[in-house]
Structures are given as C-alpha cells and as structure tokens.
Amino acid sequence: MIASRVWRSASVWLVYVVGFVPAAWYFYLGATGQIPGNAVKVFEHLLGVWALRFLLVTLAVTPIRDLFGINLIRYRRALGLxxxxxxxxxxxxxxxxxxxLNFQVIVNDIAKRPFITIGMASFALLIPLAITSNSWSIRKLGSRWNxxxxxSYVIILGGALHYLMAVRVITPxxxxxxxxxxxLVGYRLFFRSRVLAWRKQRRAVAMAR
Incomplete structure (x- = not known):
C-alpha cells in the first residue's frame, strides 16, 4: 500500500519533469543560436503549441476513462498545470x-488583432482554474468548483481558435x-451523460445475471 502511494506520487512528479522537457530543450536551442529564422517568434510559437497540446490531453482524460476504462485522473491536475x-x-x-515590455504596443495588439484578443481572454480565464487546482479549493468550493x-471548455476552444487564426501559412x-x-467539448456537453447511462445499464444487466 505504501509502495503504491509512493509510486503514484512519484509518477505525478515524473509527468511534470517530462512535461517541461520541450520548454527546456527549446530554451537551450534558442540560447545557443540553433533556432533558425526569427528565434523569438519560433520559441513563442512552440511554447503556445505545447500549451494547447497539454490542454487537449487534460480534457481528454475523462473521455478516455469513460470510453476505454483507462484511469488517468491522478495526472489531470499535473497536465492542466x-x-x-x-x-x-x-x-x-x-x-x-x-x-x-512595450505596453502601448501590447495593448494595441490586444485591441486590434482578434487572435491576440482571443488568446489573452483564454489566458485570463485559465488563471482562476490554475489557482483553484488544489485539494483545498475543491473542498472549499464544493459543487461550485465543477x-x-x-x-476549460471555453479556454480550449479559444486556444485552438487563437492558433488557427495566428498562423500565416495554412497547414493541417x-x-x-x-x-x-x-x-472533446462536444463529448462533455452532449454525449457524456449518454455514455455514462449506457455503462450504468450494462453494469446493472451484468449484476442481474
């Protein structure tokens, strides 16, 4: 039992360590002049893409459990953070x-460039989620936490739209x-309740046999 708890805790920290590897690697490439072209823009872009990937994986944890029985819930907080x-x-x-730090240019960008407006709005919405991603907040907020x-549904759609609008060269x-x-958002809003009801019915039938 103790070994199991230690492994669960260690595996969560391993997610953090592995998760920061791309950022550390890109920082190293940038610091050593190995990023071609506009290194700052490329670095900024890569960090944004990885942020979106982690958002997608975080939201995928629940449907993976619902549909395939693979429980990764213990890693969801780490992935979200x-x-x-x-x-x-x-x-x-x-x-x-x-x-x-030219704040006049930054404010103008936020006001006049829609993809930056959407990105900043999504970031602002993400902050309270990060702040409340702890056991104390879950207990304190109760049902309001959910x-x-x-x-997160709005944030992930906003983040994906931000990326879609930001690229100048159209790629898949x-x-x-x-x-x-x-x-992922459609599943949570429209299909998850049906999937859970179907699984509950199957369990009831299996127990009745």
Missing part, C-alpha cells in the same frame, strides 16, 4: 522578448487541433 505554465511562458515570451472548471495542424478541441 503544465498547460497553464506553458501559456505563461508563451505570454511572457511575447511580452518580454517579442515586444520588450462549475468554475467548466471554463491548427485545423486538426481545432477539430479535436471541438470533439
């Missing part, structure tokens, strides 16, 4: 390295991420 920190790094790179964390990748985000 990794997404948050990648967004923070993405945002910080834009503000510090790209715009050199309601608050449904903002942002469209694929947008489609995955739509499927």
């Amino acid at each position: 990794l997404a948050f920190w990648y967004v923070v790094m993405h945002f910080s790179t834009y503000m510090i390295l790209d715009q050199a 309601s608050l964390h449904k903002l 990748e942002p469209a694929i991420y947008m489609a995955i985000a739509a499927v």
Whole structure:
C-alpha cells in the first residue's frame, strides 16, 4: 500500500519533469543560436503549441476513462498545470522578448488583432482554474468548483481558435487541433451523460445475471 502511494506520487512528479522537457530543450536551442529564422517568434510559437497540446490531453482524460476504462485522473491536475505554465511562458515570451515590455504596443495588439484578443481572454480565464487546482479549493468550493472548471471548455476552444487564426501559412495542424478541441467539448456537453447511462445499464444487466 505504501509502495503504491509512493509510486503514484512519484509518477505525478515524473509527468511534470517530462512535461517541461520541450520548454527546456527549446530554451537551450534558442540560447545557443540553433533556432533558425526569427528565434523569438519560433520559441513563442512552440511554447503556445505545447500549451494547447497539454490542454487537449487534460480534457481528454475523462473521455478516455469513460470510453476505454483507462484511469488517468491522478495526472489531470499535473497536465492542466503544465498547460497553464506553458501559456505563461508563451505570454511572457511575447511580452518580454517579442515586444520588450512595450505596453502601448501590447495593448494595441490586444485591441486590434482578434487572435491576440482571443488568446489573452483564454489566458485570463485559465488563471482562476490554475489557482483553484488544489485539494483545498475543491473542498472549499464544493459543487461550485465543477462549475468554475467548466471554463476549460471555453479556454480550449479559444486556444485552438487563437492558433488557427495566428498562423500565416495554412497547414493541417491548427485545423486538426481545432477539430479535436471541438470533439472533446462536444463529448462533455452532449454525449457524456449518454455514455455514462449506457455503462450504468450494462453494469446493472451484468449484476442481474
């Protein structure tokens, strides 16, 4: 039992360690001049893409459990926080390295460039989710915690749309991420209750035999 608890805790920390590897690797490439082209823009872009990937994986934890019986719930908080920190790094790179803390330009970008407006709004919505991603907040907020964390649906759609609108060269990748985000949110809103009801019915039938 103790070994099992130790492994669960260690495996969660392993998710954090592995999760930060891409950021550390890109930082190393940037610091050593190995990122071609506009290194700051490329670094900013890669951090944003990984933030979106972690958001998608976080939202996929529940349908994976519902549909395939694979329980990764213990890793969901770590995945969500990794997404948050990648967004923070993405945002910080834009503000510090790209715009050199020129707040007038940043405010103008937010006001006049829709994809930045959407990205900033999604980031703002993500902050309370990160702050309340702890056991104390879950106990304190009760049912309101679940309601608050449904903002993740808006955030993931906003993040995917931000990426889709930001790219200047049309490629399949942002469209694929947008489609995955739509499927994951659609499952939670329209299909999960039916899947759970079906599984409950199957269990009832199995127990009756």
